Amino acid sequence: MDFVKVWESKWEEALKLWSDYVKLTPAKFLFTESEEKEEGLTASFAAIRLKDHRVLLSVNQIKHYQLEEYALEILGHEIGHHVYCPGDLADQAKLVYITNLAMPRYNHLTPMIVNIYEDLFINDHLKKQNHLRMDEVYKKLGKQNDPFWNFYMRTYEILWALPSGTLTEGTLCDQIQSDAALVSRMIRNYPNDWVKAMFDFASICFPYFFEEKNQSHSKHFQTLLDTLDAGKGMTPPSGITEVEISSELFPLEGVTGSKKSLTPSEYSSICQSMGIEADISEVTYRYYKDKALPYLVPFPELTTPGAKEEILEGNDLWDPGSPLEKINWLESTIKSPVIIPGYTTVEDVYGETSSNEIKVNPIDLDLFVDCSGSMPNPQTDLSYLTLAGVIIALSALKTGSAVRVTLWSGIKEFLTTDGFIKNEKEILKVLTGYFGGGTCFPLELLEDEYKEPPKRKRHILVISDDGIDTMFTQNFPRDPRAIVKNALEQAEGGGSMVLQLYQPNQNPVVNELQQSGWDIYPIQNWTDLLKFSKEFVERNYVRNQILQ
Template sequence: MDFVKVWESKWEDALKLWSDYVKLSPARFLFSEQEEKTEGLTSSFAAIRLKDHRVLLSVNQIKSYHLEDFALEILGHEIGHHVYCPGDLADQAKLVYISNIAMPRLNHLTPMIVNIYEDLFINDHLKRQNHLRMEEVYLKLGKQKDPFWNFYMRTYELLWALPTGTLTEGTLSDQIQSDAALVSRMIRNFPNDWAKGMFDFASICFPYFFEGEKESESNQLKSLLDTLDAGKGMSPPSGLSEVEISSELFPLEGVTGSKNSLSPSDYSSICKSMGIDADISEITYRYYKDKALPYLVPFPERRTSGAKEEILEGNELWEPGSPIEKINWLESTIKSPVIIPGYTTVEDVYGETSSNEIMVNPIDLDLFVDCSGSMPNPQQDLSYLTLAGAIIALSALKTGSSVRVTLWSGEREFLTTDGFIQNEKEILKVLTGYFGGGTCFPLELLEDEYKEPPKRKRHILVISDDGIDTMFTQNYPRDPRTIVKNALEQAQGGGSMVLQLYQPNHNPVVKELEQSGWDIYPIQNWTDLLQFSKDFVEKNYVRNQTLY
């Protein structure tokens, strides 16, 4: 175990390989299999953890590969993952997604491919910039005849001008030679923008695993995989609603050369690949929040004049019976050195002037989103209903409004927030849920909530399709029309319905709702909801800032 102290003493030197200003907690050495299991370090002798920016090292595995003399090489490599490639969870996620696109049916291998790709950049930097013995580390791991391993090692031979056979084993095929040449140029061309080469690298790797549909059994390869669970213990990353995919070698129309929009299932798969153990509601919440942020718009607010301001106009005689704290002692003393209550005492006199202060009173949002079987599942595919709801709800929260969200499907089948709240996470977790059952609008929620006017005005917004007619056609013990009319009147902030209607002009319930005061927004498809979410606020509130 003596080498551990040596490695600990070289930690600062390893940090300086990247910069004099890099600060990370010292590497953690694991001395037993139980410690390795607890930390999730199984097949590899080193790993990183982005949650606490730690480097983990297996003492036993380092000894088994006889790597005790390579402190700077290994420590510098692991630090490189933290400060260079990938650097953070969002960049790691982008690389995983791009690799998934390039390797259909083999997505379970993409974390490994991403790891190998990142290692190429880090090792090439350490070899060329710091002249470390990176090739000797691989020699310690040993040669083998595995085609993928030889392709990987041949790439290093070309990068570092090593003779053929230094790291490779046996006669190399023309395909391996060609692939290694392409990748070596790729590493040199994109040293600071490695996302540009990820698709091409994964596409080159794909045949090595697809032809036999078998994962490489190489222990050497597995011992190098130090970023597989880099996201363990972390929340899903943000900033991944769209990822740009570039390709010089394998351009695919509609895939490369443009920004790809991730689906919720893509996002969930990426999180799983990085070791993020989050439930589906947490992942879906983060996904729709990211999708909504670029579209946020101002929300309705009531602007009123502030309270009148007092202005000092002078003094008058203070008489007994008036509160003693009103006496202006300074002015009274100036008037007469001898204080005689009721004769020499004075008090201040104030008038009123208009206030320049504007009091903002946000209008709360009561949002009802149809979640019946005719609607998409927001946890699997992009749901424009959910996205529009997220845009409007988050816009409301920005101005201080409170929001109640209700997902509704069949009879007595609904999910709602705990009243009107300002917790965006709880709001979006309800909004991103799914029932997929029948259709029956929850009249009981309107009836119970609007028995009397709320303290602040509210706007009721309903997103649905032709199923909105269940608002009046369901078998309810009291008159639905009276309940709906009363809710609209008591809310005092208006009501809107955005509806995908098959026959907009032939739905008697919709016509009746419009005549009774509801603003009806018919749409042709769910993508129109994005435009609606912006027009909705612009039409009703931004042009008319003062509401009465």
Template structure:
């Protein structure tokens, strides 16, 4: 174990392989199996952890493969994962997704293929620009007759102009030679844009994991010993900003068709998180997904603009009347006018006028949002739900302007979930929005009845997102008259009410027509995608136009 101290001294030199300005916490050496298990290092002699940007090293396995004399090669490689490829959790997530597209039925190997792909870029950089002995590291690990391992090693032989069988076992066949040549071109063509080659690389790797009868081949031990990014995201929250991913291919473009940009579903996003070792609850994953989807659409929510109180402005002086309070006399001005003060003759007082205040008080309108979650609605945890997305866009926009939001997800009778009143906690709001019942349809009238017995301190806008099932607001059996309860809520809220409804025949639904006549703004849509356009129009009508009118009139 004497090599450990030498490796620690080489840490700064390893950082400088990438830049004089790179700063990372020194590598952590693990001296036993129990330490490796605690830190999450399994199978490989080295690994990275994106949570704390740490490099982990197994002392026992470094000795096993006799790698004690290669500190710069191994430390430089692990640092490369942090600063070069992938660099961060988002880039890792994108590579995981692109590899998954090319590896149907091999989802368990996605992280492995991504790891190997990243290693090619890092090792080639260290070999070409820093002249390190990267090939000797693989010679220490040893050769293998496995076809995939030979394809991988042959790629290095071509990249570094090494004689055949320097790293490979036996003579490689024409298919391996062809595949290695293609990958070699990728590494050289996309050194700073490796996402472009991920789909093609994974597609090339795909056949190596199948036997002639279609049975999948298990990954071999030699490969597992070099995998250092399998659980790179362990302990981290789900990544952000990857709801849409650009897919490019130079070789297998026909398999992608005309679709270049792929829109991830919640299921895709969850699979990516699992592949990176992120141990998050499904509610946290879906929360992150819908927040990211909503962010590009966020706009200000309706709010009232109230001018501040008028301000006094000094206009001059006037003669002080003896009947006025004594404290109103401006003694300085009176003495300037006459050194002899004669009350009522030489004394003066200040005269004030009024001017409009430049202050404008913002009075946000709170949002009371009801989202239908009956069996006719999509499950937001498995596929993209435009109801959930529209609710997220409007709710987050409301929070931006200081509004409080109550969200209610409803389905059958007494089957609903609501936030703990009107709140400003976006995570709690989105966790309610991303839930799912999938049952019958019965609007929760008791929430309208209980919530609007008294006039709220701030005005509220009541927004319904549903379909024909909204008619249960009037048609259900309830101890009190449903229409009077709804009317009272709308009048007490004072901020208006809107219903965006998927209706196949908007004019043929008498109940919906009645709701429109009773004061509700009805927005019929043909499909759920129309909710995004509704979200924009909703804010344009209620906020942007009113703000322009206010500025013009003032």
């Protein structure tokens, strides 16, 4: 019988190696090089994609290494990456980050180091718990007269009580013996907490790549690398803006023993190492959203008594910026069997009648964030003013508010959302952009937006520094003070300014703004913005959920 059919018949048995409840799509066999290239299986004879949890197998490479008789060993190993280690993209990202810290200047080796580290846990589990022939698979791959390969194979020899030379080649130096013994203890001590030992494992691997001649040795591992580009086709992971770094062997002050906050550039590097194909705006958006979530204010459902009762009046075209749940799919399908969002999709339109029902009435947010040269670039370094803006914007959206965000820098240099919207992704993508130029507040946006009173109350919030004085001092064709005063009056929801001022009481423009009705919040550093953002939301949004 052809070995492919045998392997297909072993699939359910391989799943049960890990649990009776594991369900995965059967492995996909690739018969030609073109199929392997199309699926992204170019080095190893087997791999698993975390995107769809599909195991890929190269028929030609399995035959080349004479592995036809090891169906359970290889299938069980690939399933182990899904079920056991790393299990998900977030844990994979943590391992990548920790390895990058432990191996400075050799981050190009990170995917390989992480992959073989994960393999140690999976293979040891299958050998000890399921009594599979994992050592025989490595025998088929052949020995290599290479220090790093011998160190790795010696670790397996110690784990499985194999005589020295079973998997290794030649006489091993004391350093290899010692390193392998340490790693074998790590694998046994942290079978359910592999993140904890990653820093030490990578630190032990680091010296093997010091010499230039050893830089090519990673090619021996290509046949084993089955989690390269594990994140290909996936979005940047959540839950990794802070990573706990532990070390028993190489404690470094400021690095190990506590949680370390990632910068946006570090987060972006992790995504690249995992093969995640996302532009910088997508990566930055995910980073700041994840960073902001713990600071969002849990709003109570304060209500307005005597609110009008809504009565269905008909349908209208659905706005792509509105929530998906507003779409009336039945009416949309009746209108057109071909669904085109924003063109054939409709949402229900309601009128009002008197009732005793209650309703929440939040105000909208008009947010202006300074991103001139004096501000940090949120795409490379953690920008607290961007983080504060994200916290406030997400908290406002949580109440049902619409938000307009404007990034501004020099003359005519600004980026703004398409009006007041509720599309979280579009709002955060604008917020996390950057100019880094001169400083000139965009008065034209205030002038154009507040020619007439808006339908709902709005709060105008400006985050800046001493550059806020350009609101009045720039060469604008019309009276800046009249424009600012009119906007504040028309908005009806108040105005606030969070300003990092070098001399808070000696800026005449700031004093004038405060006297004209703006709430001024001077701060000493950008970390103060986090405290402000929480207080601001509670003061302006919780309070304003009850409107007359």
